Amino acid sequence: MKIALLFLVLAVLIVWPTESPAQEVKDSWITSKTKMALVTDKRVKARQIKVETQQGVVTLRGKVASGEERTAAEEITKGIAGVKSVRNTLEIVPEAKRKALDTKDDEVTKAVRDRLAADEKLKAASIRVRADNGMVTLMGTVPNAQVKDRAVEMARKVPGVRAVRNELQLKS
Numbered sequence: 001m002k003i004a005l006l007f008l009v010l011a012v013l014i015v016w017p018t019e020s021p022a023q024e025v026k027d028s029w030i031t032s033k034t035k036m037a038l039v040t041d042k043r044v045k046a047r048q049i050k051v052e053t054q055q056g057v058v059t060l061r062g063k064v065a066s067g068e069e070r071t072a073a074e075e076i077t078k079g080i081a082g083v084k085s086v087r088n089t090l091e092i093v094p095e096a097k098r099k100a101l102d103t104k105d106d107e108v109t110k111a112v113r114d115r116l117a118a119d120e121k122l123k124a125a126s127i128r129v130r131a132d133n134g135m136v137t138l139m140g141t142v143p144n145a146q147v148k149d150r151a152v153e154m155a156r157k158v159p160g161v162r163a164v165r166n167e168l169q170l171k172s
Contacts, residue, residue, distance in 0.1 A: 027054060
């Protein structure tokens with residue numbers, strides 16, 4: 001089953017037309033190609049890696065078992081056509097600690113989401129929350145800088161949050 005899926009995806013990648021120099025590569029296409037490249041490379045466990053692309057900049061998130069796996073994921077991603085740069089935020093977490101850490105991260109994520117949803121100024125904002133080893137990332141769009149700062153302030157107050165990475169964008 002896994003091999004059949006792999007062949008199907010590879011066939012699509014081969015048949016899909018390549019972009020001309022004047023044509024901009026779509027972020028969704030870069031994300032898909034990156035995910036497939038990670039799945040087909042035995043040096044990494046692709047299921048543990050989340051891939052996001054914004055204007056050709058690929059962000060790798062998640063947990064890997066070693067520094068070698070982290071480096072391999074970045075190298076694979078840099079080799080994808082259309083990738084302008086790579087933000088490697090993968091955290092190294094040994095397999096033995098991963099289950100307990102994932103459970104704690106789920107609790108932290110829920111607590112931050114609940115706190116943001118309970119705040120009158122943040123209810124309407126489009127904020128996604130992710131926690132990796134106590135490192136909370138806020139993503140999405142907000143109407144102004146005050147809301148952006150408030151979201152970070154509220155997230156920092158949640159027990160279990162070691163640090164907050166603010167990737168919130170202002171609505172244009």
